[in-house]
Amino acid sequence: MTSVEKAGFADTVTVTCEDDRAIISSDTYPAHELMTGIVGTNEQVPLPAKKYDAPIPLKPVLGDTPQTRDAALGVAVNGVPIFDYTGGGEMTEKDLHHHQTEHDTLLTQQLDICGGHAGRGDDYHYHMKPVCMIAQMENAGNDAIIGWAFDGFPIYGDNNPDGTPVVEGMLDVCNGQTDQTYGYRYHTSEDAPYIIQCLMGEVGDLRELPRTAPLTSAATGQTVEPGQPPAGGVENLIFTQDKNGSRSMDYRYHGEDYYIRYSPSGTEDCYNFETKTVTNDGEIRTGEFCR
Structure with missing residues (x-):
């Protein structure tokens, strides 16, 4: 090879x-x-x-x-x-x-x-x-x-x-x-x-x-359910990452800002998330999720 x-x-x-x-x-x-x-x-x-x-x-x-x-x-x-x-x-x-x-x-x-x-x-x-x-x-x-x-x-x-x-x-x-x-x-x-x-x-x-392997919740062990594509799609989706491993996906939907931000939690293959998604009706959620 x-x-x-x-x-x-x-x-x-x-x-x-x-x-x-x-x-x-x-x-x-x-x-x-x-x-x-x-x-x-x-x-x-x-x-x-x-x-x-x-x-x-x-x-x-x-x-x-x-x-x-x-x-x-x-x-x-x-x-x-x-x-x-x-x-x-x-x-x-x-x-x-x-x-x-x-x-x-x-x-x-x-x-x-x-x-x-x-x-x-x-x-x-x-x-x-x-x-x-x-x-x-x-x-x-x-x-x-x-x-x-x-x-x-x-x-x-x-x-x-x-x-x-x-x-x-x-x-x-x-x-x-x-x-x-x-x-x-x-x-x-x-x-x-x-x-x-x-x-x-x-x-x-x-x-x-x-x-x-999908992500699982560090708190409950439950597998993360996939998101649902917003009807009509989103605008201005931008993905950024820095040298420390922090990442962010930001986008707009019907004039409102949404995001998914995550960074290494310190535990191997685990990340701390903060999200505001269309799938979750704009509710801000946080948690640690692992591969």
């Missing part, structure tokens, strides 16, 4: 070999701008995750039937998980052959300018081409692998590795194609599904693939 090292992310992402798999490990939190440009916010925020271990088969084998799941289908070379284009697990095998406009995270303005957002588990991930990550890659180019699917096949950008355009109509239902030179691989695309939307290779038990 020299792709991580060539891209310049070896200082934050580690790769180890285990039997017939490479394990790409990270905290899933990228070092580029986050959340800017989101209108259809779910009022979730990005937090580093505990060690996220993404298993990538070293000898991938194409399967007979495409598979999907309500979680990540792969991982970018900077350690950020890659999902299909839908926002909340709406994609099933029977949905692969038609575009679900109402669940398209790009069309519903749920994504930031980098192609990602914070999901229901307050975890940052990509739903389309990770343009900000690509801009940081030391080997950025058509032949650079930008990520790996959980079936072991690589993910490239919009063009073939030799720089030629992907021929219209050549990508399969999972946004992949094969040829004698480069074998099977996935691509990003300007049109839906934008990035990998299912797995064409054999993956075994999908339930064994990684998920990011």
Whole structure:
């Protein structure tokens, strides 16, 4: 998995070999701008995750039937998980052959300018081409692998590795194609599904693939329920963070200011929150929450 090292992310992402798999490990939190440009916010925020271990088969084998799941289908070379284009697990095998406009995270303005957002588990991930990550890659180019699917096949950008355009109509239902030179691989695309939307290779038990643990209340141990996207979306969403780990997401809705502010509490993987959200009718709430 020299792709991580060539891209310049070896200082934050580690790769180890285990039997017939490479394990790409990270905290899933990228070092580029986050959340800017989101209108259809779910009022979730990005937090580093505990060690996220993404298993990538070293000898991938194409399967007979495409598979999907309500979680990540792969991982970018900077350690950020890659999902299909839908926002909340709406994609099933029977949905692969038609575009679900109402669940398209790009069309519903749920994504930031980098192609990602914070999901229901307050975890940052990509739903389309990770343009900000690509801009940081030391080997950025058509032949650079930008990520790996959980079936072991690589993910490239919009063009073939030799720089030629992907021929219209050549990508399969999972946004992949094969040829004698480069074998099977996935691509990003300007049109839906934008990035990998299912797995064409054999993956075994999908339930064994990684998920990011949601936040829980330090006081009650209860899992935090995801927010509800405000009708019509929000305005002027800005996400800021400082070198001490304090973060703030501020936005306006129907002329009123809302925010989610949080900082490390001193306990590992725990944060003190103060929130005023549309989901909670503007009520100011505080608490400590942990990964």
